[in-house]
Amino acid sequence: MSARRVYLDNSATTPVDPRVAAVMTRALIENFGNASSVHGFGQQARAAVDRARREVAALIGARQNEIVFTSGGTEANNLAIRGLCESSVAHGRHIITSAIEHPSVAGVCLELEKRGWEVTRLPVYANGIVKIDDLAHALRVDTVLITVMLANNEIGTIQPVSHIGSLVRERRAAGQRLWLHTDAVQAAGRLSLNVDELGCDLLTISAHKLYAPKGIGALYVRRGVRLHSQNVGGHQERERRAGTENVPGIIAFGEAAKLAREELGERAARDRVLRDRFEAKVRTQISDIVMNGDREQRLSHLSNISFRFIEGEGLLINLDLEGVAVSTGSACSSGTLEPSPVIRALGVDDELARGSIRFSFGKDNTDADVDYAIEVLMRAVERLRALSPLTVSHGSHG
């Protein structure tokens, strides 16, 4: 294993910001009360949870009582989709989603489908973005939920959620009981978010993508939207999510949300510079590549590239052996036989889907990290292509 380590997998998770870790460590030691307790220890914890709730709400332009803390993005997506559908059975059993959702959305939709709901999955095109016209055609009088992610986790493409929000509001004004959920796990802290501008009723965020620890997330629930609780047996989170609050996690999330809001512009600009430097070098120094997803409508920190003639996991491990951490959409890596459904949804062939690698930059990366990653990447691609029977010609060596 290389001594040098470069972390380019910030879409998978981010390192905890030392400022967040400091606040959380203090909370673990000094603020251990149960936020539901009536005594002073409990009230101290409650006050800290309330402060954090205000910060998380501020990150997305919501009111503090519209935030439900969860164990993370997956739980928030489960609560949003199941909770909304189960409470709206009287109004219909049709859901519209996209073909490129995170498994925590796609999986819940599939499960509801098995239980009798109908699900329409909107296609994306070569650019990795859904079309509003497709959505308009898919809408039915019994559609109760649209769940379309704000930004994709593999290719970073930004979906037209605010347009969808306008459509939902029009339908609602005409009397339809229809709600909009968006999974903003990848977008939060990277795009400026406002739930009113988006026009969504439910929005998912996760702390560990924002330089906070794992195990904490939140669901925004617009005032007046009814959800069938998935966790019962306690009065926490206004009866919407029973269970003792993860007070230190929530405090860390609050601090991370505050920092994300304050530093969002600076972080996004920096990520973009690193990403663009990386992509420019890849383009000039490595042949036979395809950059996946729309070039403009995408998150500024992420680059998804397919390398022809080679398989992603081999490339991932070769990079890892030299200290560079990335993700792949290859089938081997995911433990399935099918390569990434997201890359496949772009209409590309299996070989390109299997050879896709996600590089995701973060606030701690530097120009030197990019240069080192390129150097390692060039070597690894060359080595694997020399091995590949898919390339045109080979001599005998070794």
Add this chain to the structure above:
Amino acid sequence: MAYSATFKEHLSRPRNVGELPEASAIADEKNPVCGDRLRLSLIVKNDRIETARYLAYGCPPTLVCGSVLTELITGKTTTEALELTRADLLKAIGGLPSRKHHATALAIETLHSALAKLN
């Protein structure tokens, strides 16, 4: 399980890569399920495998199986090579996670296919 040191070493420094224009036999096999491919070229003289080269496309275990296989068979008689099993290959690699064991099947199948072409 994690990949072994031997595995990582072969992945970063694959042995016997390439094709042999003057090969006695060339076999090209594909795993129809996952699409992995292995091409094996052999030069056999006096019933002994003198030179083996491989090319591979697929997940890391397929790439490493090709590399380790060529090392194992070089210098062996064709009869000895035919006796090589998936377990032998797995042992030489230092083990594989169970869901990756199929890579050894492709390697042994490609070897058998190449040896069959000699006759």
